[in-house]
Amino acid sequence: MLWDEDFRGSPKLCSLPTFRSTGQRRVGLGYRRNRTAGTWVARVADGQRGNWTKAIGHADDFDEADGSNVLDFWQAQEKARMLGRAEQTGDGRSAKPATLSQALDAYEADLKTRGADAGNVSRVRMHLPARLRDKAVALLTSRELRRGRDGRPPPSTARQRVLRLH
16 A cells, blocks of 8 residues: 555655555555645546546645544545545446535435425525535535534524615
């Protein structure tokens, strides 16, 4: 297995990440050196001579690793593996990870098929911060979801304002 120092040893700035194998088939971990902290990038092969990449976090070049936004080598490697495992399709190929918006679309279609209230999805979308909509579901943390929930005003606040105006 590749050690962290060997991987990030080059101090050169580079616009493209340098990739290494994670030890899991079809999944690689890349490191891109920036002017500030570097970026960890996961690369997953689709099994048909193609692949997709996704930035999975900042490197612990200057800050201590926190396990979600700032990652050390081992945390980044595990996150890349998790992303690769989560996206394996039934035929063994890997698909690009579903975003939260795509997951809500699928949930809405399922609710309509079952004759349930599809308004559940529209209520979630109304309160969902834009920064979370395009994030891969496999990379979401409960902390991010809580922060999105806690960052909006309580549901009764808007109603109380309208009532006070009348």
